[in-house]
Amino acid sequence: MKVLKFGGTSVGSVSSIQTLLEILKEENSNESKPVVVLSAMSGITNLLISMAEGAAQGEEFTAQLAELEKRHFDVVKALLDIQNQNPAYTRLKIHFNQLEELLQGVLTLRELTAKTRDQIVSFGERCSTLMISKIAAQHFPEALFVDASELIKTDSSFGQAKVNLELTDLLVQSFCSENSDKLLFVTGFIAGNDAGQITTLGRGGSDYTAAILGSALNAEEIQIWTDVNGMMTADPRMVKKAFPLEELSYTEAMELSYFGAKVIYPPTMIPAFLKRIPIVIKNTFEPAFPGTVIRHDCKSSSLPIKGISSINNISILSLEGSGMVGRSGFSGRLFSLLAREQINIILITQSSSEHSITFAVQPQDVQKAKQLIEAEFELELLANKLEPLVVEANQAILAIVGENMKQTPGVSGKLFHALGRNGINVRAIAQGSSEYNISVIISSYDLAKALNAVHDAFFIELTKTLHAFCLGTGNIGKTLFNQLNAHKEYLEKNNGIQVKIAGISNTRKMLFNSDGLSLDSWEQELADSMHGADLAGFVEKMKEMNLPNCVFIDNTASPKPISFYEDVFKANISVVTCNKIGNSASFEQYKTFRDTARKHGVDFFYETNVGAGLPIIRTLKDLMSSGDRVKRIEAILSGTISFIFNYFKGDANFYDVVKEAQDKGYTEPDPRDDLSGRDFMRKMLILARDAGYEMEEADVQIDNILPQPCLEAKTVEDFYAALKSEDAFFADLKKQAEKEKKVLRYIGKLEDGKASITLQMVDESHPFYMLSGSDNIISFTTDRYKDRPLVVKGPGAGAEVTAAGVFADLINVGAN
Ligand SMILES: NC(=O)c1ccc[n+]([C@@H]2O[C@H](COP(=O)([O-])OP(=O)(O)OC[C@H]3O[C@@H](n4cnc5c(N)ncnc54)[C@H](O)[C@@H]3O)[C@@H](O)[C@H]2O)c1
Ligand SMILES: N[C@@H](CCO)C(=O)O
Numbered sequence: 174m175k176v177l178k179f180g181g182t183s184v185g186s187v188s189s190i191q192t193l194l195e196i197l198k199e200e201n202s203n204e205s206k207p208v209v210v211l212s213a214m215s216g217i218t219n220l221l222i223s224m225a226e227g228a229a230q231g232e233e234f235t236a237q238l239a240e241l242e243k244r245h246f247d248v249v250k251a252l253l254d255i256q257n258q259n260p261a262y263t264r265l266k267i268h269f270n271q272l273e274e275l276l277q278g279v280l281t282l283r284e285l286t287a288k289t290r291d292q293i294v295s296f297g298e299r300c301s302t303l304m305i306s307k308i309a310a311q312h313f314p315e316a317l318f319v320d321a322s323e324l325i326k327t328d329s330s331f332g333q334a335k336v337n338l339e340l341t342d343l344l345v346q347s348f349c350s351e352n353s354d355k356l357l358f359v360t361g362f363i364a365g366n367d368a369g370q371i372t373t374l375g376r377g378g379s380d381y382t383a384a385i386l387g388s389a390l391n392a393e394e395i396q397i398w399t400d401v402n403g404m405m406t407a408d409p410r411m412v413k414k415a416f417p418l419e420e421l422s423y424t425e426a427m428e429l430s431y432f433g434a435k436v437i438y439p440p441t442m443i444p445a446f447l448k449r450i451p452i453v454i455k456n457t458f459e460p461a462f463p464g465t466v467i468r469h470d471c472k473s474s475s476l477p478i479k480g481i482s483s484i485n486n487i488s489i490l491s492l493e494g495s496g497m498v499g500r501s502g503f504s505g506r507l508f509s510l511l512a513r514e515q516i517n518i519i520l521i522t523q524s525s526s527e528h529s530i531t532f533a534v535q536p537q538d539v540q541k542a543k544q545l546i547e548a549e550f551e552l553e554l555l556a557n558k559l560e561p562l563v564v565e566a567n568q569a570i571l572a573i574v575g576e577n578m579k580q581t582p583g584v585s586g587k588l589f590h591a592l593g594r595n596g597i598n599v600r601a602i603a604q605g606s607s608e609y610n611i612s613v614i615i616s617s618y619d620l621a622k623a624l625n626a627v628h629d630a631f632f633i634e635l636t637k638t639l640h641a642f643c644l645g646t647g648n649i650g651k652t653l654f655n656q657l658n659a660h661k662e663y664l665e666k667n668n669g670i671q672v673k674i675a676g677i678s679n680t681r682k683m684l685f686n687s688d689g690l691s692l693d694s695w696e697q698e699l700a701d702s703m704h705g706a707d708l709a710g711f712v713e714k715m716k717e718m719n720l721p722n723c724v725f726i727d728n729t730a731s732p733k734p735i736s737f738y739e740d741v742f743k744a745n746i747s748v749v750t751c752n753k754i755g756n757s758a759s760f761e762q763y764k765t766f767r768d769t770a771r772k773h774g775v776d777f778f779y780e781t782n783v784g785a786g787l788p789i790i791r792t793l794k795d796l797m798s799s800g801d802r803v804k805r806i807e808a809i810l811s812g813t814i815s816f817i818f819n820y821f822k823g824d825a826n827f828y829d830v831v832k833e834a835q836d837k838g839y840t841e842p843d844p845r846d847d848l849s850g851r852d853f854m855r856k857m858l859i860l861a862r863d864a865g866y867e868m869e870e871a872d873v874q875i876d877n878i879l880p881q882p883c884l885e886a887k888t889v890e891d892f893y894a895a896l897k898s899e900d901a902f903f904a905d906l907k908k909q910a911e912k913e914k915k916v917l918r919y920i921g922k923l924e925d926g927k928a929s930i931t932l933q934m935v936d937e938s939h940p941f942y943m944l945s946g947s948d949n950i951i952s953f954t955t956d957r958y959k960d961r962p963l964v965v966k967g968p969g970a971g972a973e974v975t976a977a978g979v980f981a982d983l984i985n986v987g988a989n
């Protein structure tokens with residue numbers, strides 16, 4: 174047989190009671206009759222307590238009592254046939270009258286004893302169970318109402334009575350065998366002492382009733398019907414991706430419930446655990462969902478953890494000093510002192526030097542604990558053998574739970590990597606020696622971020638979420654959003670990565686959304702945003718949002734964001750950028766970026782700084798980190814100038830070709846940056862630095878390809894005008910090259926720590942002769958690639974290839 178327990182929400186409304194009846198139709202048969210345990214209707218227990226406590230303060234309770242009556246009578250009216258209604262009203266009314274008398278007594282005496290309180294709250298279960306047994310009798314004539322105070326016997330600790338299990342087992346067994354043909358509806362939560370007075374079972378009471386009955390009757394299963402789909406992998410209010418677990422061992426269920434996951438109160442599991450009776454958690458509001466089974470023999474699972482539990486807002490107390498070193502009995506004194514005063518210790522850690530003990534308690538216990546400790550250890554404190562007690566509020570515990578971690582190395586590594594990478598400081602650590610759980614204490618402020626980061630790290634079959642904050646919505650920024658939009662399904666399916674754009678800014682507006690901005694309508698939403706652009710405010714808000722797996726993307730051509738990079742790294746946020754200004758400013762800054770990123774365990778990716786999406790930075794990094802040495806680099810790295818020389822042929826005039834390069838999106842926002850050689854210089858400088866040379870801008874020798882008036886132009890407009898009027902200059906260059914059957918090439922070179930960019934005319938024997946479009950080419954001659962260089966070639970400018978490079982960098986951040 175089975176025990177079916179229905180919680181408050183499952184008996185709380187007409188429709189949930191109808192579902193309950195449907196469930197019973199499935200479970201009830203002549204061969205096997207379940208025992209049904211019921212809670213009070215949702216909200217009724219609290220209402221009873223508030224009436225009782227109010228009455229003790231002299232407050233009237235008539236209105237609340239009327240509300241309580243109405244909740245029950247409404248159900249009777251809706252679910253009982255008309256001829257059965259009156260007898261039910263009468264039986265319920267008798268209860269309400271008794272309740273009123275009791276409350277009246279409390280009001281008169283202005284006194285609420287624990288005994289009276291238990292009696293008052295018992296009306297919740299007694300009324301709901303009586304009412305539902307009457308409703309059920311219309312479908313199951315063998316339905317019988319059972320008052321558990323006759324069967325479950327306890328001592329007289331009202332409010333939290335201790336069950337006499339031997340006697341209870343006997344009473345339950347004999348009652349049930351006498352009534353084996355009946356469908357029993359038993360009041361949850363309540364019990365009775367030997368004087369026949371009502372007691373209650375404390376927290377999680379109705380679950381406990383179900384476990385006691387299940388154990389006494391050797392039930393094949395205990396079903397707990399509630400309003401969620403089972404035990405979840407994490408608190409779903411904080412982790413949107415949390416999902417219900419199929420199966421758990423008792424130990425795992427207890428560990429998970431200990432900190433949070435309040436689906437079931439752990440001690441209620443003990444009777445079921447001792448008899449190895451499976452507990453199934455089911456959802457009354459989705460009865461077809463399989464729910465969670467808690468059982469002895471779980472199927473083997475490949476997951477190292479089952480879930481993450483957490484408890485927010487606790488305080489930690491630390492005691493430190495030489496007074497406790499090697500002193501047996503010190504912690505005994507400390508903890509028995511706290512236990513005597515009923516202060517619950519949530520977690521304890523002790524340093525191996527025995528120099529300090531840290532433990533966690535509920536905030537309401539802090540003052541009392543502090544006073545007790547200061548009194549108990551007064552002498553040690555006076556003698557400076559103990560430092561004054563340190564109290565830290567606003568802390569949280571996060572614990573990963575699972576029996577598999579016992580056999581799996583790397584579980585704690587994964588936990589701490591996820592926390593560390595997200596900049597979450599771990600204040601203290603505890604691992605049960607059973608290896609079923611690893612608990613960490615962190616700041617409450619970081620709890621949601623930590624839960625999500627750790628959930629992403631362990632449940633890898635789900636997608637990992639990256640939160641991107643993007644500066645710049647121009648050529649590259651816009652193209653990146655289009656690519657992300659077009660590719661999002663593939664990315665989730667094949668890379669397990671979901672990118673949420675949590676913030677966008679251009680020079681006019683900014684916009685934020687921790688759930689991710691729409692990639693279809695971001696442009697309109699940004700234009701409509703109330704927030705004017707403010708770079709410092711953008712970075713501040715990004716930090717404040719404190720989201721896990723965060724990436725800052727700089728798709729501007731502005732020097733302004735650069736000054737924030739260091740700050741961003743310090744907030745444990747990775748940076749991806751196509752903006753070259755940061756890496757090509759002072760060497761000191763170049764170095765600071767790398768040191769800071771490394772120190773904070775985050776990434777700094779800038780593949781598109783050189784050759785757009787072509788794998789140049791990555792290739793150089795691989796060469797360097799595998800111990801190769803760069804002897805020489807020769808390269809064409811201006812996509813714009815490459816395009817110009819590839820099309821500046823025959824009748825073409827220079828001005829038109831430059832305009833076309835700009836129209837095609839190859840140039841910098843200001844094309845003078847390309848034509849002046851400045852953009853190329855930046856790339857050479859970045860390459861030289863990545864190749865290990867401590868170089869500054871002035872160390873790169875540049876051949877100027879522009880005549881003086883073009884260089885002096887004050888605006889882009891003037892610049893184009895100057896290009897037009899200098900047409901003869903460029904036509905001459907072209908003519909000369911064509912006469913010699915050569916092509917113009919703007920070539921960068923790094924050799925022996927010297928960097929230069931020169932304008933050359935090369936013939937067809939030169940490896941850089943054959944290029945087209947915006948092609949870049951780079952050849953690395955190294956210790957290992959010395960006879961023939963390593964060459965990378967392809968389109969080196971343009972929005973699509975650049976955005977694709979930024980995209981790839983972003984995904985690489987996600988992969989770490
Ligand atoms: N075009 C290419 O082929 C290519 C290749 C590699 C790298 N890049 C780099 O890409 C970057 C962007 O180029 P683009 O063509 O998209 O430029 P763009 O002018 O089209 O867009 C720049 C964007 O940055 C925004 N912006 C500028 N300053 C800002 C600030 N302080 N705060 C917030 N937003 C700001 C602007 O509002 C604009 O939305 C440049 O650094 C460029 O060097 C371009
Ligand atoms: N303006 C740049 C874009 C690529 O960095 C170029 O022409 O090469």
Ligand code: NA
Nearest residue numbers: 780783785787
């Ligand atoms: Na590149």
